[in-house]
Amino acid sequence: MSTSIHLWLLTQLVLYPKTITESIWRSRTSGFNIKDPIHWAKVKHKMKAGVDLEDLADDHKSQEAIGIYTYIKAKACNYKDSYFPMPYRDAMKKMTPERQALIYAIARQESRFVPASVSRSFALGMMQFMPFLVKHVAKEKGHTIDLDDMFDPYRAIEYADFHLDYLTKYLYHPLFIAYAYNAGIGFTRRHIKNKHHFRMGPYEPYMSMETMKNHEAKEYGKKVLANYVIYLNKLGVITRIFPLLKVLATPSATDKFRK
Numbered sequence: 001m002s003t004s005i006h007l008w009l010l011t012q013l014v015l016y017p018k019t020i021t022e023s024i025w026r027s028r029t030s031g032f033n034i035k036d037p038i039h040w041a042k043v044k045h046k047m048k049a050g051v052d053l054e055d056l057a058d059d060h061k062s063q064e065a066i067g068i069y070t071y072i073k074a075k076a077c078n079y080k081d082s083y084f085p086m087p088y089r090d091a092m093k094k095m096t097p098e099r100q101a102l103i104y105a106i107a108r109q110e111s112r113f114v115p116a117s118v119s120r121s122f123a124l125g126m127m128q129f130m131p132f133l134v135k136h137v138a139k140e141k142g143h144t145i146d147l148d149d150m151f152d153p154y155r156a157i158e159y160a161d162f163h164l165d166y167l168t169k170y171l172y173h174p175l176f177i178a179y180a181y182n183a184g185i186g187f188t189r190r191h192i193k194n195k196h197h198f199r200m201g202p203y204e205p206y207m208s209m210e211t212m213k214n215h216e217a218k219e220y221g222k223k224v225l226a227n228y229v230i231y232l233n234k235l236g237v238i239t240r241i242f243p244l245l246k247v248l249a250t251p252s253a254t255d256k257f258r259k
């Protein structure tokens with residue numbers, strides 16, 4: 001078993017670390033547009049320029065900019081404090097706790113809840129949708145959409161929810177859903193259908209998780225799963241990670257692709 005997954009598992013044997021979910025009274029940050037990538041780029045420039053990060057965080061401390069605020073706060077403490085914000089609650093009021101936790105888990109890993117985030121591969125917004133997927137979902141929903149609309153966190157959540165409806169037709173486990181969100185459902189299907197993966201046996205399911213050839217998806221899945229457990233607990237659903245890991249060798253409980 002590799003050192004990275006061994007250390008990760010050890011962290012699950014003790015109490016989960018304290019996490020921070022702040023309640024912020026101020027609704028907006030004056031002079032800052034959370035939907036504008038240029039505004040976000042200016043913040044990043046200030047961070048690189050060596051400004052006082054605590055002061056910069058306080059400048060953006062509001063409900064709408066909580067992603068920017070917690071991003072800067074985490075960097076200011078060199079990630080010693082674990083921030084798990086829960087923004088845009090009104091966009092999720094009709095969702096199950098499991099779906100809410102999944103969206104939060106993915107958003108935290110994808111963008112740290114920064115609405116105007118743009119990746120090097122041009123993934124857009126808080127949920128980091130690729131342009132081709134934005135267009136596909138828009139077509140399925142009958143929308144006429146500009147790609148800039150994905151910088152609206154409410155639209156990002158709406159589209160992520162729609163996309164997750166598709167993924168969860170075939171994948172029932174948050175780890176597998178995370179793999180598919182990151183690397184595609186085809187990649188995920190091939191990996192889990194391999195007769196050597198996610199079967200009963202010694203070192204499983206950890207060996208199947210750690211031997212994944214796509215390093216990005218491998219690490220992404222572990223982080224989203226950890227986020228998911230934390231957010232479910234924050235939403236009032238008492239959950240531990242080991243039962244979720246144990247069930248991975250039971251196809252009927254995790255996916256539609258295996259028999």
